[in-house]
Amino acid sequence: MKEVFCQSVFKRMMYLFFLFPFFISAQITDTTYQSKLKLDLQIFDFPYQITAAETVGKGFFSSYANPSMSQSLYITASVYSGVHYGLKSAFKNKPRKPKVRSILQVSSIVLSDFLLFYAPLGDGWLHEEYHRAVLTRFGVNSFNQMNTFPVGSSIISVNHLKDEDLERFKSNNPADFVRMSAAGIEGQYLLIDQLQRNNFFHQQKLHHEVQYLLSTINSIIYVSISSHSKKSNEILDEMNAKETDISSRDFTGLDMISWAYDLFHPDEPYNARGIHPSGLGIDRYRKTEHLEKHELKYLKQQRYWHCLNLLSPMLFKFRAISLKNGFSGNFAFRHFLTSFGTDISLNVFLKKSKYNFVFVHHYYLNYKHLFSSIEVEMLDYPLFYKKLNVFLSPRIMVGVQPNNQEFMTSKADFLGLIGCRADFRIRKNYFSYLEVVAKTKGWVAGNVYLDDNVSIKMGFSARF
Numbered sequence: 001m002k003e004v005f006c007q008s009v010f011k012r013m014m015y016l017f018f019l020f021p022f023f024i025s026a027q028i029t030d031t032t033y034q035s036k037l038k039l040d041l042q043i044f045d046f047p048y049q050i051t052a053a054e055t056v057g058k059g060f061f062s063s064y065a066n067p068s069m070s071q072s073l074y075i076t077a078s079v080y081s082g083v084h085y086g087l088k089s090a091f092k093n094k095p096r097k098p099k100v101r102s103i104l105q106v107s108s109i110v111l112s113d114f115l116l117f118y119a120p121l122g123d124g125w126l127h128e129e130y131h132r133a134v135l136t137r138f139g140v141n142s143f144n145q146m147n148t149f150p151v152g153s154s155i156i157s158v159n160h161l162k163d164e165d166l167e168r169f170k171s172n173n174p175a176d177f178v179r180m181s182a183a184g185i186e187g188q189y190l191l192i193d194q195l196q197r198n199n200f201f202h203q204q205k206l207h208h209e210v211q212y213l214l215s216t217i218n219s220i221i222y223v224s225i226s227s228h229s230k231k232s233n234e235i236l237d238e239m240n241a242k243e244t245d246i247s248s249r250d251f252t253g254l255d256m257i258s259w260a261y262d263l264f265h266p267d268e269p270y271n272a273r274g275i276h277p278s279g280l281g282i283d284r285y286r287k288t289e290h291l292e293k294h295e296l297k298y299l300k301q302q303r304y305w306h307c308l309n310l311l312s313p314m315l316f317k318f319r320a321i322s323l324k325n326g327f328s329g330n331f332a333f334r335h336f337l338t339s340f341g342t343d344i345s346l347n348v349f350l351k352k353s354k355y356n357f358v359f360v361h362h363y364y365l366n367y368k369h370l371f372s373s374i375e376v377e378m379l380d381y382p383l384f385y386k387k388l389n390v391f392l393s394p395r396i397m398v399g400v401q402p403n404n405q406e407f408m409t410s411k412a413d414f415l416g417l418i419g420c421r422a423d424f425r426i427r428k429n430y431f432s433y434l435e436v437v438a439k440t441k442g443w444v445a446g447n448v449y450l451d452d453n454v455s456i457k458m459g460f461s462a463r464f
Contacts, residue, residue: 072125072187132158155238185219196212222256223303334347345361356381
């Protein structure tokens, strides 16, 4: 019955988003659209929300308790954009002394970004929601402890899970189980990417750099601590001592240790981890002592590769680099932990007039083999016809990844993705949008599906 209801809502929203633009009266006279502030709210994401509703089990609208990866990403990006825009406006020419103004502005941004990390809808919340999206995808419900405002807490959990759900999840979907542990940091780097795109293509000049650095350095430290035996053991022993009941336990402990462990042990039954130190339930958390010497070495290597995420001029306030013939450009390296190993990518941003492009070369590495793909995206291309005002953002990706997302294989599977987002103008500053994304089997950052999938997303956008 839930699925029939969701399909009915979906069909009606499809009609609305396709037909509504033809009734609008606003006309766009310029051929480009830049905004000082861009906000996105994704209302629907199918078929993920059907699964989320079934996982929560309280009707369609309960799916919003477990937002999709793109829904939570847009919310958090909008929150940071709104806060940074507000602070920029508040300190514009006040106080009059430039040095004093700069000190106050930087201090306020550092404080706000610190508080946002521990607040619902902030960076830390997004990290946990990316974990939860993978869990939700396979019918495992959970709770994001960031919703309790744990300011200053060093241990924040995704809890209220059942051992038998995790046992079933790993048995049936080992590659997704690996991806689950690494998904949090995946979300943080996609947030940086989204904010960088807004700043570069819309020339917003918002002060996101503190957030970039705090999030990147925090992630590097997290990977480093996970590979440090003494420190990681202290953290996990503290967690085990406090979490005597099953519902209070985190889903995985230290993300990176679990990620590495399950990469090397994809077929090991979940209950083989043994009994929790309290004697109740499964011992969920893996320590460095559970890793063989070569497995721990592999994890330690990732802390060095992870420093690649610092290689971008945009982290250091070089928001756009002027090139010849009216072009502007910029770049960023990314290092993601994936379901099969790692993704090292070079992201190149390029723009001129109404043409906005992102080119990405992905290098996918499992344990000993290299695979790759090329990705091209065009953003906000203006298309006007009579009363129809729309900005199109097509995207395509072609390449190969490890066969069946396996860590040890040398065999390759074809990876393909094609998608397009269309923003229809409703009023001067307001848009409705429809996005369709189709992909083959494979890992794509920000897409919760490792199998082949077609997703349809709808929402609203405001540009000021």
